[in-house]
Amino acid sequence: MNRSTKILLTISLVILALVSMITYVNLSSAPYSSARSQSNKIANTSAGIVNPDYFGNYSRTDQYYAVGGLTQKKQYRYVIINAKTGKTQTVNKGNAPMRESIINGVSERYDPTKILHIDLGLYKKKPTWEVAFKNKNGTIGYNLVDFKTGKSVQVINNI
CATH class of the missing domain: 3.10.450.40 (Nuclear Transport Factor 2; Chain: A,)
Structure with missing residues (x-):
């Protein structure tokens, strides 16, 4: 193998490794991104949250997603979504600690x-x-x- 072939082979392997890593990262973050996007839509529909700034994934005996943010009336509230049933509970921040x-x-x-x-x-x-x-x-x-x-x-x- 001459020198230019070795360089071309090395560059090809580096590009292949980079493409593989980027694909792996995108595929591994897809479930989180999907859950967050769906939760934001549910929070908007069920509680009127138009400016979400918090997303959480709580797992104890059941799994919950939570979205927090401002409504159109500038009230801060959270929506807790049961990941299995889709039931929601809205919680106004009120005097609760930040x-x-x-x-x-x-x-x-x-x-x-x-x-x-x-x-x-x-x-x-x-x-x-x-x-x-x-x-x-x-x-x-x-x-x-x-x-x-x-x-x-x-x-x-x-x-």
């Missing part, structure tokens, strides 16, 4: 190295935040926090 204050409370209580996610769903039929975090010893913790009061409902730590 997501940031829930995260700050978990950070103060457990001093994690990183907050992994905060997702809204139903726990015992009540709106509940699930905050997942990474501890300093490398383990994972979950803190379920009541949506309205901001009080801890359940803690699973050092998994």
